[in-house]
Amino acid sequence: MAGKTECSMKIYQFKSGANPPRVRAFLIEKGILETVEFVHVDVANGVNRQPEFKAKNTKGTLPVLELDDGTFVAESVAICRYFEVTYPDPPLMGVTAKDQAVVEMWNRRIELGLFRHCDDIVRNTLEFFQDKVIQDEAVVRVGRQSAKHECEWLDAELLERRYVAGQTFTIADITLYAAFFLGARSIIGSGAQYPNLARWYSDVSQRESLREFA
Numbered sequence: 001m002a003g004k005t006e007c008s009m010k011i012y013q014f015k016s017g018a019n020p021p022r023v024r025a026f027l028i029e030k031g032i033l034e035t036v037e038f039v040h041v042d043v044a045n046g047v048n049r050q051p052e053f054k055a056k057n058t059k060g061t062l063p064v065l066e067l068d069d070g071t072f073v074a075e076s077v078a079i080c081r082y083f084e085v086t087y088p089d090p091p092l093m094g095v096t097a098k099d100q101a102v103v104e105m106w107n108r109r110i111e112l113g114l115f116r117h118c119d120d121i122v123r124n125t126l127e128f129f130q131d132k133v134i135q136d137e138a139v140v141r142v143g144r145q146s147a148k149h150e151c152e153w154l155d156a157e158l159l160e161r162r163y164v165a166g167q168t169f170t171i172a173d174i175t176l177y178a179a180f181f182l183g184a185r186s187i188i189g190s191g192a193q194y195p196n197l198a199r200w201y202s203d204v205s206q207r208e209s210l211r212e213f214a
């Protein structure tokens with residue numbers, strides 16, 4: 001493994017938010033956090049919306065991976081995919097064709113479902129986003145209701161599985177934890193209504209990698 005001084009890859013990010021910790025957690029699970037140099041971008045002061053950063057990612061979002069040939073890769077899952085291929089052990093996105101398909105199915109279900117609803121709620125309520133998006137109370141109402149439905153469905157799914165995609169920890173668990181960080185934790189509350197989700201949450205919360213969500 002490369003030491004800190006040998007880093008050639010960079011990840012542009014900031015400490016909080018829900019997406020940068022997804023990638024850091026993935027790298028910690030793989031034991032390769034030290035192979036990457038992290039570059040802090042001052043999101044609070046809009047540095048990610050300035051031309052210099054938009055030259056790296058026209059969307060202005062973080063995280064962004066910069067490879068040593070100058071390629072920029074945005075989107076957390078795409079960045080994780082790069083590291084899954086370059087550092088296959090331990091696998092976090094499945095090994096066989098079947099397992100890869102199952103993990104991807106679950107990761108997409110979580111990302112396009114609960115994670116998105118929780119993200120919608122945050123973007124449409126936090127003062128930080130007031131000048132960045134058109135905040136709409138209807139989106140918040142629909143988001144809350146949809147997030148509850150997703151929690152009910154996931155709770156039933158987790159009855160016979162330890163983790164989201166099966167009996168091993170995968171990227172889909174990191175994505176679900178990110179959804180919890182964004183607000184799903186408050187939806188499940190004491191867990192009485194969602195015992196399997198509550199069991200999953202208390203199990204994965206023990207992992208050091210998920211302390212990146214803070």
Ligand SMILES: N[C@@H](CCC(=O)N[C@@H](CS)C(=O)NCC(=O)O)C(=O)O
Nearest residue numbers: 017018019020061062063075076077
């Ligand atoms: N789909 C992207 C979402 C990236 C994203 O929205 N990042 C947020 C931080 S959690 C961001 O950059 N927000 C700052 C902004 O939009 O100005 C991913 O998976 O990485």
